[in-house]
Amino acid sequence: MAGERTGPSTPTIVLIAVLATPVVLILIFWMIGSGGGDSAAAKSNLPQLVGKGLEWAKDKADKSGFDKVETHDALGRDRRWSDDKEWVVCFQTPAAGSRDEDSKVELGAVQLDEKCPSSDQALYKVATTEMPDLENRTAYMAGQILGEKASVRFIDREDGDTVDGNLGDWRVCDQRPKAGDTFDGVPVTVTVAPYEERC
DSSP, X not given: OTTOOOSOOHHHHHHHHHHHHHHHHHHHHHHHHHHHHHSOOOEEEEOOOTTSBHHHHHXXXXXXXXXXXXXXXXXXXXXXXXXGGGEEEEEEESOSEEEETTOOEEEEEEETTSOOOSSOTTOOOOOSSBXXXXXXXXXXXXXXXXXXXXXXXXXXXXXXXXXXXXXXGEEEEEEESOTTSBOSSXXXXXEEEETTSOO
16 A cells, blocks of 8 residues: 555664664674784894994894884993994893894993993892892992882992992992891991992
């Protein structure tokens, strides 16, 4: 008959739309999520950078697909520099090999006329309950290891004056409490000498 409506009524259509919307959204999110899970991070070969000039090493890492490169003073002296050509890489994290391109590459370096230390002196764990061995670390690193809440005095072994600036230029010669003693908030006294001098 002319004028008769065929098919579902308007309330029925609205009800179907309301019920179907969550299902459609769930399917969309599932497809997005499963697609992201299937795509693994791109990998590239990170070259061996230890022993290379720092500027060359940073450029090589970047050209190999690693653009997150950070550097630090491997002697723990917290020095800043403007010319990477004056520095050589001593330590590299992660090691050379196949790595995710979004990995951070950390390079510990020293000046060209310096020897690499046996271990990266800029790496440390904050002391908690036991006094660490600070001997031959820089005063700067001693402060980092003891933590920002520790009461620490740095004393020049030559004249007994307090040292409170350029702590990376001073080497730890003695400490109280001694290494291995309980470290529970007691004030710490560290005797230091100019970094170039031996204790």
